[in-house]
Amino acid sequence: MKQDSKSILQRYFSGKCSPEEKQIIEDFLLQEDNASLSEYLESTWETTAGSTLNDEEEAGKRYQRLRATLYRGKSKRVWIRAAAVAAVLITVSLSLVGVNSGKHAEKQWVTLTTAAGEHKNIVLPDSSRVWLNCASSVRYPETFDGPYREVHISGEAFFEVTKNREKPFIAVFGDHQVRVLGTSFDIKAYPDAEYHHVTLVEGRVNVEQKTNGEEPPSYAVLQPNERLVLSASGQSFQKQVLDHAEHAIAWKKGEIRFHKAGLQEVVRELRRWFDADIVLKSPAESRDITFTAVIKPGASVDDVLKILGMTRKISYEKKNRQIVITPN
Structure with missing residues (x-):
């Protein structure tokens, strides 16, 4: 040789x-x-x-x-x-x-999404259940191997997590994550939103910063009927006490609920629910306009606009297929 x-x-x-x-x-x-x-x-x-x-x-x-x-x-x-x-x-x-x-045995991931106006009910490999709201996605492995059960969320999702004290459940959204053992909670973290929400219905969760292998810093531990509102960057956050956490997940029943919601948030929500081309005219003038309303299942975008128009806070007109909303 x-x-x-x-x-x-x-x-x-x-x-x-x-x-x-x-x-x-x-x-x-x-x-x-x-x-x-x-x-x-x-x-x-x-x-x-x-x-x-x-x-x-x-x-x-x-x-x-x-x-x-x-x-x-x-x-x-x-x-x-x-x-x-x-x-x-x-x-x-x-x-x-x-x-x-x-x-060849690398972890295989599943990604499920919803379109505007669509909802999905998903069963995860550990029998935990996920409800996806409109224009959202969930990504999870085919099997939960390793020490954690990790899923990734974009948009809004409600979880009912199967208890397993030996294998914590981690829901990742943006630069943040929720760590639980077994509980029911809602994550609202749309990419175009300035703030993300984590609302606890039952059990106990720890909302943390997402890190790579290091011990993650905790923002807050939530008890039932509590919500954490945090900026997408994580630089600011606030814990809130709610009268009824169930109102935050009314979307599961097809309801749209606004509680002191800003007009820009309302417009984004209507776009997701109705797949509508809605333009907000003069958004800077709408900063002080808020709405509180409950829209029952089956309502159309026209029905919602009529309800909002009755407040005299806005006016709207249709131009071909586009809806233009103007603050009053």
């Missing part, structure tokens, strides 16, 4: 060499003084980590073939050395089988 010895060794232990090369390598391993082999052992991980190995059975066959060769008429000293070399290389080979097979 000349200067190409390292690449031939790599091909051998990745199952890619020719029959002639196999014979050469098995004779080569019996040499007592072999600098190329030592160099190969030192750099095996670097030179073969990307190889595609065959299965464990094939690696075992190589070992048996080496073992038979080593027994044929060799001195005890040479046999012990060569057998040790073979054992090391077969161990590396089997380890690489595990590494490469692990690459």
Whole structure:
């Protein structure tokens, strides 16, 4: 074996060499003084980590073939050395089988979304349930392996989490997350919203900053009928006490509820619910305009606009398929 010895060794232990090369390598391993082999052992991980190995059975066959060769008429000293070399290389080979097979076992994720005006009820792999509001999405693994049950939310979702004290449930939204053991709560975190809301119906949750492997800083621990309102950046947050947390999840029944909601928030909500092209004219003049209303299931966008117009806080007109709202 000349200067190409390292690449031939790599091909051998990745199952890619020719029959002639196999014979050469098995004779080569019996040499007592072999600098190329030592160099190969030192750099095996670097030179073969990307190889595609065959299965464990094939690696075992190589070992048996080496073992038979080593027994044929060799001195005890040479046999012990060569057998040790073979054992090391077969161990590396089997380890690489595990590494490469692990690459094929990467976690598979499922993403489900809702369109404007659409709702979905989803059962997660641990039997927890998720209700998705309009224009929202949830992303979760096909199986909850590892120490946590982690899901990712964009938009609004209500959770009923199956209890499992050994495996906490973590719902990630933006740069934040909610950690629970088993409870019912709502997350409202639309990408175009300045503030995100976490509302607890029952149980207990910890709302935290999302970190990479570090102990996450906590914003607040919530009790039933409490809500945390935090900026999308997490730089400001406030805990609120609610009279009825169920009002925050009235959307599950098809209701639209506004409680002292700003006009810009109302417009965004109507866009999501009705997939309507709504333009707010002079948004700067609408900052002090708020609405409190309950819109029952089955109402159309025209019905909602008539109700809001009765307050005399706004006027609206239709231009083709576009709705233009003007603060009064």
